[in-house]
Amino acid sequence: MRLEKIILRHIKMPMKAPFTTSFGTVDEKELLLIEAKDASGITGWGETVAFVAPWYTEETLKTTWHMLKDYLIPILLNKEIGHPDEVTSLFAPIRRNCMAKASIEGAVWDIYAQQTKQSLAQALGGHKQRIEVGVSVGIQPSTAQLIKLIKGHIEKGYKRVKVKIKPGYDIEVVQAIRAELPDLPLMVDANSAYTLDDINMLQQLDDYQLLMIEQPLAPDDIVDHATLQRKIKTPICLDESITSFEDARRAITLGSCGVINIKIGRVGGLTEAKRIHDLCKENGIPVWCGGMLEAGIGRAHNIALTSLSHFILPGDTAGSSHYWFEDIIEPEVIVKDGYIEVPQSVGIGYAPNMAVIDKLTICTEVYQ
Ligand code: OSB
């Protein structure tokens, strides 16, 4: 393939409810949509997942825009690309900036799937026909409100619930949930809000049958996580700390985690995500697909990735209506009895809804 035109659209989407973690709140999602046109007339779509502020990782909407415009698009435009895996090598001279790289690499994968007349899931080597879905619940003003929300999600069929924790909103919250919902498949995510000084509280969490505790310690750490994992029984799941295959290999070698959450944007694209999946499979480390409050295009990529065999735990890929009044794809992503059907049609399996996209677009840039 040869990309001869790339259209970037800056989109702002109102969220149904604000999403709060230990570090920040998102109440509207801004993103860049990448529409990449191949010389043969095929169009592929990608989506950036970086937030406006750098609280989750160092990338922001503006840094992804800068990287795309000044480095990544110039590398790919008019270059002959045989297979999407080549994009990872072409981008290798650019350090990090994983979310920027992943957004356009996703569009290349979409084109490749269409060119080879496969679904994106098939192109990636995924065979699951449907995927299991969990839901991630942000920090709430009260425990009563949190439990009410969780009960609503269970009624909708979600297979597991993740709650965000932070210092002062942790053990009591877990205790309260367990008192009412003793059998709920439950996990917590700290988004790096703790240090080894909090070991007492982290050890107390062992009493609540949590499936895992996600990213308790620093985003750039795998040493303290290894120390912590030796002192608690609950498996640690790494999120922020894993930005590449090499990070995953080192974390597994050190015993820093029992589970890895794979996010396409965090690791720089689908090719790297697949490599991490394969490594975890060889090493018996369960994986699941994380979420970044994606709109429909990013969500479609997550669904395709999750069709790979070793995504054995429910992901954070809730349905469109969990986040949006109106999603940017047709049909919207639907969760039924806790499952999403993996689309079998060619490409990402959902069509961009241009009427909604046009309504939400703040500005457009064209590169050719
Ligand atoms: O840490 O997994 C996280 C959302 C934004 C940033 C980081 C995280 C999350 C979530 C929600 O937990 C996942 C989702 O519903 O998309």
Ligand code: MG
């Ligand atoms: Mg997380």
